[in-house]
Amino acid sequence: MFSIGDYNLSVGKSMGVWVKEMITEKFDGGRTTTITGTETLEISGAVTNTFKDKLTEEVTMAVEQTYSATLKTSVTAAANLEATGVMTIKGSVVSFN
Secondary structure, three states: OOOOOOOOOOOOOOOOOOOOOOOOOOOOOOOOOOOHHOOOOOOOOOOOOOOOOOOOOOOOOOOOOOOOOOOOOOOOOOOOOOOOOOOOOOOOOOOOO
16 A cells, blocks of 8 residues: 555544554654653563664663673674773673683
């Protein structure tokens, strides 16, 4: 299904979308998302994110991440880790080759 023109949706209070099987989003142009409140995302299945160009992230607040299973990070190119403050690594084994 293809339509020429614009489509706008404005909802004054809350809106829910429920899909039993699969929902697919495809954007042939850019996408901008602005959230002025809180975002909560709960996923009960596997997650795969694939970025095929440049990824830039800026975080301007305190961040806390908790991993309750094994965390593995692989870097297959040059890497640069900089800290302007104190960096603490705790654990039983930390090695750098």
